[in-house]
Amino acid sequence: MRINKYLADCGVASRRAAEQFVKDGRVKVNGKVELSLSTDISERDSVTLDNKTIKPKNKLYYIMLHKPKGFVTTVKDDLGRKTVMDLIDIKARLFPVGRLDYDTEGLLILTNDGNLTNLLTHPSHKITKTYVARVSGMVKEPEIKMLTNGVKVDGKIAKAISATVLEGDVHTTKVEIIISEGRNHQVKNMFEAIGKPVEFLKRTAIGEIRLGGLTRGTYRDLNEKELAYLKTLD
Numbered sequence: 001m002r003i004n005k006y007l008a009d010c011g012v013a014s015r016r017a018a019e020q021f022v023k024d025g026r027v028k029v030n031g032k033v034e035l036s037l038s039t040d041i042s043e044r045d046s047v048t049l050d051n052k053t054i055k056p057k058n059k060l061y062y063i064m065l066h067k068p069k070g071f072v073t074t075v076k077d078d079l080g081r082k083t084v085m086d087l088i089d090i091k092a093r094l095f096p097v098g099r100l101d102y103d104t105e106g107l108l109i110l111t112n113d114g115n116l117t118n119l120l121t122h123p124s125h126k127i128t129k130t131y132v133a134r135v136s137g138m139v140k141e142p143e144i145k146m147l148t149n150g151v152k153v154d155g156k157i158a159k160a161i162s163a164t165v166l167e168g169d170v171h172t173t174k175v176e177i178i179i180s181e182g183r184n185h186q187v188k189n190m191f192e193a194i195g196k197p198v199e200f201l202k203r204t205a206i207g208e209i210r211l212g213g214l215t216r217g218t219y220r221d222l223n224e225k226e227l228a229y230l231k232t233l234d
Ligand code: URA
Pocket: 099, 100, 101, 102, 104, 184, 185, 186, 187, 188, 189, 201
């Protein structure tokens, strides 16, 4: 790659400003001052600016995937099942932020930014997660109250921030539930605790980031607004 692009990728300056650094003799390649702008830099070259070694930054990816059911949320699966990585055609080493069960679908964020992963998964940050659950049987007001007052799951109280019946009849009910904890199978266990097993589960939002109409099995970059929102969590 051209020397000015290399310098820009290191985050030291724009390409234009980097050209000036070269002309001013501030850049050394493998220990020698390099004044030519047409020089190409390879991975094996050592480059310094003002005698300080500089390295290209990894491009950071922030992706939202609409995970379908039938995929595990890991990079590799010991049982040979399909993983969410099979749906992503990006060479960088991305990893999923948090987990969705094999049979759960919906919003999953993937990134190679370790800071973001910590931010979104650390229990102290309490980012809300919104799910739509279709459960068996009719869910009535007292059961909704139980979810928001707290139910016992594995000896601990699990509380929904809100739970709202979207539609339903005597056979099944669709409930939107918002939680801020993220224990394994949390939503399924909470509905199990009120005697309404989950038949289908979909995550529709993480904090203010919404899945919207993204087609199942596809992904897109987070947009400027979504990235700005993630920065506010820091
Ligand atoms: N809660 C669950 O039970 N399963 C999920 O995949 C996510 C939250």
